[in-house]
Amino acid sequence: MIRYFYTEHHVTTETESIKNGTWIELTDPTEEEARKIASKLKIDIADVMAAIDPEEKNRIELQEGYTLILVDIPALEVRHGQRSYTTIPLGILLTQDEIVTVCSEVTPILAQFERDQVRDFSTKKKLRFVYQILLRTSIVYQKALQLIDRRRSEIEGRIDKVESEEDLIRLHELETTLVYFATSLRGNGNVLDRLTRYKRLQQFPEDRELLDDVIVENKQAIEMTAIYRDITDSTRELLSNVMDARLNNVMKRLTSITLILAIPTMISGMYGMNVDGRWMPLAGAVHGFGIIILITIVVCILLILLLHKKKML
Incomplete structure (x- = not known):
């Protein structure tokens, strides 16, 4: 133009x-x-x-x-x-x-x-x-x-x-x-x-x-x-x-959650193996299942408190 x-x-x-x-x-x-x-x-x-x-x-x-x-x-x-x-x-x-x-x-x-x-x-x-x-x-x-x-x-x-x-x-x-x-x-x-x-x-x-x-x-x-x-x-x-x-915080949280979930997974895996019940703690107890669940919950709570103290949760 x-x-x-x-x-x-x-x-x-x-x-x-x-x-x-x-x-x-x-x-x-x-x-x-x-x-x-x-x-x-x-x-x-x-x-x-x-x-x-x-x-x-x-x-x-x-x-x-x-x-x-x-x-x-x-x-x-x-x-x-x-x-x-x-x-x-x-x-x-x-x-x-x-x-x-x-x-x-x-x-x-x-x-x-x-x-x-x-x-x-x-x-x-x-x-x-x-x-x-x-x-x-x-x-x-x-x-x-x-x-x-x-x-x-x-x-x-x-x-x-x-x-x-x-x-x-x-x-x-x-x-x-x-x-x-x-x-x-x-x-x-x-x-x-x-x-x-x-x-x-x-x-x-x-x-x-x-x-x-x-x-x-x-x-x-x-x-x-x-x-x-x-x-x-x-x-x-x-x-x-x-x-x-922020990415590091997300990774820390995911790692912490993985650790917490590993506790019940590990315990249930141990009791799920085909071994003689005499070698498994509480295997013959009347309330063995409930005691194991209670122990698992206590361990998870203690781990959560520890991770929270370390600022990983």
Whole structure:
């Protein structure tokens, strides 16, 4: 899908064609749409389609007549039946007169620009637009990290009620997401370092301050990711230890029950053998059967008391 936006008199609206200062938004473009834009702006189609490949790395490439910027942004996907965060590439192409954004899906990062809800946004100030996109990206990362930590806290809050490995799997998914975030944020940080030395397009005085804000927010997101990874890892280990302890308790109880049941089984087995009754205690007694049952019960009770004292029951 191709959409065109243009800012005039501080108001950004959608247009039907390309003119100087236009923002061209490509969302999951077909090869025909990508070829159309590449032909009009004299851009390599491979650079236009770069952001569609999920394996593309964060980078800046200075080409003849345009610049390619690739960064990673947060996105939602379904893993194991649950909505989880991942990262996808966002491509930004800067020509002398236009800016092109390319993404494989609709992203909330660009939605506010589409609705003209970002202060000081203008499609004509291309480098500032890039910084504003990167600032929004860092803020969305931070919000996603807070949501991830909230999910971890919910799991930790019911840790004493966990009966299956479902929460353990969810914690693993959160850890996986944090690994994706850490890798992407470091890559975005490298892109920001290169942007501090970018001189091809005009920078307004306030643009440098905006870039500094983006760098600070990205570093903060990196620190949050590292902290939340450590906390999530600790929570997973705690949950795993709790489940192991419960399993050990179950095994102890089963072992104790087996020991208790072994007493009557052993005694009844002895008296069930085909041997001379003279060699079996109480075999000839009038109340022999009742006495044997009573002795068996007493031994079982004593064993139960002993196991309870040893905290095995």
